[in-house]
Amino acid sequence: MNSKIYSVLIGGKAGEGVKKAAQVIANLAAKHHLYTFQTDDYQSLIRGGHNFSLISIASERVFNTYEKADLIVSFDKRSVLRHLDDMAVDALHFCNEGDSDDPRAIPLPLSALMKEHYKETAHISLAAVAIFAALCEISLSALQDIIKVEFKRQVEENIAYASAIYAIIKERFPQPQMSLDLTANPPAKIYSGNQMIALGAYAAGLDYYYGYPMTPASSILHYLARIRDSHGVHAIHAESELAAINMAIGSVFAGRRSAVGSSGGGFALMEEAYSLAGMVEAPLLCVLSSRPGPATGVATFTGQEDLYFALNQGHGEFARIVASPDCFERAFSLAAELLDLAWECQSPTILLTEKHLSEGLINVDLPLDEVPPLFENKAAFTEPYLRYAITESGISPLKFPGADHCDEEDIIKWNSNEHEECGVRTDEAPNIVAMRDKRDRKYETIAKATKKYQRIAKYGQDGPIVFAYGSTALELREAQKYLPFQIVVPIYLEPFPFEELEEYQNAEVIVVEHASHANFARFLKEKLDVKVKANILRYDGRHFATQELVQKLKEAFDA
Amino acid sequence: MRNLTGPKENTWCIGCGDFGILAAVRKTIQALNEAGTPLADIVMTAGIGCHGKIFDYLQMSGIYGLHGRAVATASGIKLANPKLKVITFGGDGDSLGEGLEHTMFAAKRNMDITLILHNNGNYGLTTGQASPLSTLGFKGPTTPMGNVEKSFTPVTLMMEAGASFVARCYSARIDHLSQILHQAINHKGFSFIEVLQPCVSYNNTYNLYNERCQIKEDMPTDEEEARRIAKSEDPIYLGIYRLEDRPVYHEQINIEGEPLTLAQRKALLQEHS
Known part of the structure; x- marks a missing residue:
C-alpha cells in the first residue's frame, strides 16, 4: 500500500467515542510523517444513532476522503452492516465478536478484553487506535505515549487494553498495511x-x-x-x-x-x-x-x-x-x-x-x-471631533470613549438613524444624501483595500476550467490527482475580483457546488458571463467522495 | 464642564415626562463629573422610541442602536472597557417587549450597567399602541376594544431576574430621580430604575401619579415586603427596592488589562502550534 492514500473508517453509536478515536488516529499518523484529512459524519443527537469518521492518510498532502476504506473498525452491528460495502479491495474490517457473521468482517474479542482489563466500563473506541497503530508500523511505545496524552482517564487500564489488542493484530497481520515514508515532513499539529x-x-x-x-x-x-x-x-x-x-x-x-x-x-x-x-x-x-x-x-x-x-x-x-x-x-x-x-x-x-x-x-x-499588521488610520481627527466626518475615502477616523486620545470635549456618537457628521439623527434631505454618498464612497475604498490580498486561487494549469468556492475547492484538489483540469476559486466574492478573473469572461466552465439551485453558477454568469457547460451539484448534506467527483467531472468534460 | 444640552431641536411633546428624565440625567452627570468622573468615561446607549431621542439631546458619547437592543449594546461596551460607566435608556416596548431577553439577562449576569426604563405605558412614537406595561383596558390602535393583557410589574420582574439595584422613580420628581440615578450609576452591578413617565399624547398619567406617588425613604425590610409594596397601586411607592452587593459579570470572567499585541499573539501561537 505504499505511496497510496490509506483510508480509515471508524463507525459506531454516538457516545462511543468514534470521533475521538479518529482524531487520535490522525494525530498518531501526523506524528509519523503522514498527512491526514478527517471528516466526521454525525447526527444531531447525543446517544445512539450512527456516527462515523473518515480519515485519509498519505505521505503526500491529502484534501478529501474516499468512498472505499482500507481499514474499517465498527463498534456495533449497525456499523458493520452499513459499511460492508465501503470496503476497498483487500480492506480489513474489524468488529466486536458477535456483531457480525459476515465473512468479510474480522471479529476481535473487544468486549472480552475490556472485561479483562477494566474495573469499570470504558470507551471501546480506543481499540481502533491500537488496531491502526499495529497495522501501520507504529511502535507500541508510540501508541502508549499517545494514550497517556489523549486517554488520561483510566490510563493504566487503557494502556493494558490497547497493548493487548496491538499484540493480537501484530500476530495475525505481521505484514504492515502501510509503510511510512520517513522523509516526509508534514505539519505535526492538527x-x-x-x-x-x-x-x-x-x-x-x-x-x-x-x-x-x-x-x-x-x-x-x-x-x-x-x-x-x-x-x-x-x-x-x-x-x-x-x-x-x-x-x-x-x-x-x-x-x-x-x-x-x-x-x-x-x-x-x-x-x-x-x-x-x-x-x-x-x-x-x-x-x-x-x-x-x-x-x-x-x-x-x-x-x-x-x-x-x-x-x-x-x-x-x-x-x-x-x-x-x-x-x-x-x-x-x-x-x-x-x-x-x-x-x-x-x-x-x-x-x-x-x-x-x-x-x-x-x-x-x-x-x-x-497576518496583516494592525491597521492604523493615520488621518487627523477633526476639531471638534466628528464621528462621521465627510471624507473623500468615505472613512471617518475613529475615536474610542475613555481612550487616551479623548478629552472632556470629545463626543463620539454612533447612530442607527441616518445622521449628521457629529452623529445626531437627521431627516433632512441634503444631510441624508451627503451621508449616503460618504458611505457609498467606501465601495471604491473597499475594492482598493482588498487588492492587497490574494483574492482568487488557481490550482492546475491544463484542461477544462472548473469553478468552485469554499471547501468544494478541497474536494476538487483531491480529484485533480486523477484527472487534469484547472480549478478557479474566487476567495473574495464581494467586492468581486474582476481584474483577476477577467480572462474567464465568456469562458466555458464547469461549476461544482453544494446547493440545488446552482447559486454559484448564477453568480458567475452575472459577474463574468461564463457559459456553464455543466453544474455538478450535491445537496444531500454530504461532501463529494473523491472518486465519485472524478466520475462526475469526467462525464461533464466528455459531454 | 461642557454644556450637556445638544443643538438638536427637541421634538418631545410639550409636557412629556421625558423632559424630567433628561433634566435629572443632566443633573446627575454634572454631579458625577464634579465628584471626579471624567465625562469621557460616561457613555450611553438608547433604543428606538420617544425615549431614544434623549441620545440627540444629551451631549454625551454613545450608541443610538436598534429597537430593543440597547441593553445588549451597553453590555458589549462594558465588557470591552470596564472603566466606562454605561447608562442605557430604554422604553417599555423597547426594553420589556422587543428586547426583554437582554434586560432579563443583564440582570441575571449582574452586568455593571444602569438601565433607565422610561415607562409611559404605551408605544408613544408609533402613535400609542399598547405596550407590555399598558394597563388592562388601555385603548390604542392595536387594541381598539381595550388591552386584555395583564401588565408586567417591572420592579418585581427585575428582582426575580437578579438585578442587584432596583428602584422606581417619577419623572416629575426630578431631584429624587437624580439622587437615585446617582446611586444607581455608582452601584457596582446591574442597576434598574423604572421611571414613571406620563405620555401627554396617549397616556396622560400626571394626575394619577401626582395623587398616588409617595417617596419611601427607607428600604423595604425584606424581599417579601419589597415585592408586596412594588405591587401597590395606591400609593405607588417610589424609592429603592433592592440594593445588594453581588459579584459583577465582567470581574467574574476576568476581563482586565490591555489586549495583547500582535507580536505577543504570534509568539503564543508559535509556542502552542
Whole structure:
C-alpha cells in the first residue's frame, strides 16, 4: 500500500467515542510523517444513532476522503452492516465478536478484553487506535505515549487494553498495511477549520468573540472559550444571536476587535444588527458557517446554500465584504484579513464557510506570516471631533470613549438613524444624501483595500476550467490527482475580483457546488458571463467522495 | 464642564415626562463629573422610541442602536472597557417587549450597567399602541376594544431576574430621580430604575401619579415586603427596592488589562502550534 492514500473508517453509536478515536488516529499518523484529512459524519443527537469518521492518510498532502476504506473498525452491528460495502479491495474490517457473521468482517474479542482489563466500563473506541497503530508500523511505545496524552482517564487500564489488542493484530497481520515514508515532513499539529478561523482572527487582534451555539459554528465559541486563559481572548455565550451581535457592536465602539459567528438560522437573527453595523460603520468580523437549510435544515451536515444570503446580508444599501476560504491555511489568513479589513474600512465583513471546512481536520501549519499588521488610520481627527466626518475615502477616523486620545470635549456618537457628521439623527434631505454618498464612497475604498490580498486561487494549469468556492475547492484538489483540469476559486466574492478573473469572461466552465439551485453558477454568469457547460451539484448534506467527483467531472468534460 | 444640552431641536411633546428624565440625567452627570468622573468615561446607549431621542439631546458619547437592543449594546461596551460607566435608556416596548431577553439577562449576569426604563405605558412614537406595561383596558390602535393583557410589574420582574439595584422613580420628581440615578450609576452591578413617565399624547398619567406617588425613604425590610409594596397601586411607592452587593459579570470572567499585541499573539501561537 505504499505511496497510496490509506483510508480509515471508524463507525459506531454516538457516545462511543468514534470521533475521538479518529482524531487520535490522525494525530498518531501526523506524528509519523503522514498527512491526514478527517471528516466526521454525525447526527444531531447525543446517544445512539450512527456516527462515523473518515480519515485519509498519505505521505503526500491529502484534501478529501474516499468512498472505499482500507481499514474499517465498527463498534456495533449497525456499523458493520452499513459499511460492508465501503470496503476497498483487500480492506480489513474489524468488529466486536458477535456483531457480525459476515465473512468479510474480522471479529476481535473487544468486549472480552475490556472485561479483562477494566474495573469499570470504558470507551471501546480506543481499540481502533491500537488496531491502526499495529497495522501501520507504529511502535507500541508510540501508541502508549499517545494514550497517556489523549486517554488520561483510566490510563493504566487503557494502556493494558490497547497493548493487548496491538499484540493480537501484530500476530495475525505481521505484514504492515502501510509503510511510512520517513522523509516526509508534514505539519505535526492538527487543526479544524473553525480552529483556523478562530486563531487567524486571534492573530489579527481579536479580543471578543460573541456567539450562541449553532452547529457548525459552535466550535469557534468552544475553542476560544477553552484558550481564554492561555491566549487572553474572550468568548461570550450570549442569550441569543441578537444579543451576540449587538454586544459585539458595543465592544467595537469601545475600541476592541470583536467577532460573531453562527450558521444560517442564527445569522438570520443577526441580520438587523448586521445592517446596524453597516449604518454605524462598525468594524465587525462575522463568520457564517453553512449547513443545509432552509430553517433548521440538516443540522450537522454541509451545504453552500447561503451564498446570496451572505452577499445580501442586512437590509438597506451599504458596501459589503464577503470572502470564503478554499482551504485550511486560508481559513486562518482570511479570518485575519477580514478582521483587519473590517477595521480599515469600518465595515462588517463576512467569512463564509461551511461545515465541511469548519469541522474538517487536517495537519497544517499556521500561516503566521500572512497576518496583516494592525491597521492604523493615520488621518487627523477633526476639531471638534466628528464621528462621521465627510471624507473623500468615505472613512471617518475613529475615536474610542475613555481612550487616551479623548478629552472632556470629545463626543463620539454612533447612530442607527441616518445622521449628521457629529452623529445626531437627521431627516433632512441634503444631510441624508451627503451621508449616503460618504458611505457609498467606501465601495471604491473597499475594492482598493482588498487588492492587497490574494483574492482568487488557481490550482492546475491544463484542461477544462472548473469553478468552485469554499471547501468544494478541497474536494476538487483531491480529484485533480486523477484527472487534469484547472480549478478557479474566487476567495473574495464581494467586492468581486474582476481584474483577476477577467480572462474567464465568456469562458466555458464547469461549476461544482453544494446547493440545488446552482447559486454559484448564477453568480458567475452575472459577474463574468461564463457559459456553464455543466453544474455538478450535491445537496444531500454530504461532501463529494473523491472518486465519485472524478466520475462526475469526467462525464461533464466528455459531454 | 461642557454644556450637556445638544443643538438638536427637541421634538418631545410639550409636557412629556421625558423632559424630567433628561433634566435629572443632566443633573446627575454634572454631579458625577464634579465628584471626579471624567465625562469621557460616561457613555450611553438608547433604543428606538420617544425615549431614544434623549441620545440627540444629551451631549454625551454613545450608541443610538436598534429597537430593543440597547441593553445588549451597553453590555458589549462594558465588557470591552470596564472603566466606562454605561447608562442605557430604554422604553417599555423597547426594553420589556422587543428586547426583554437582554434586560432579563443583564440582570441575571449582574452586568455593571444602569438601565433607565422610561415607562409611559404605551408605544408613544408609533402613535400609542399598547405596550407590555399598558394597563388592562388601555385603548390604542392595536387594541381598539381595550388591552386584555395583564401588565408586567417591572420592579418585581427585575428582582426575580437578579438585578442587584432596583428602584422606581417619577419623572416629575426630578431631584429624587437624580439622587437615585446617582446611586444607581455608582452601584457596582446591574442597576434598574423604572421611571414613571406620563405620555401627554396617549397616556396622560400626571394626575394619577401626582395623587398616588409617595417617596419611601427607607428600604423595604425584606424581599417579601419589597415585592408586596412594588405591587401597590395606591400609593405607588417610589424609592429603592433592592440594593445588594453581588459579584459583577465582567470581574467574574476576568476581563482586565490591555489586549495583547500582535507580536505577543504570534509568539503564543508559535509556542502552542
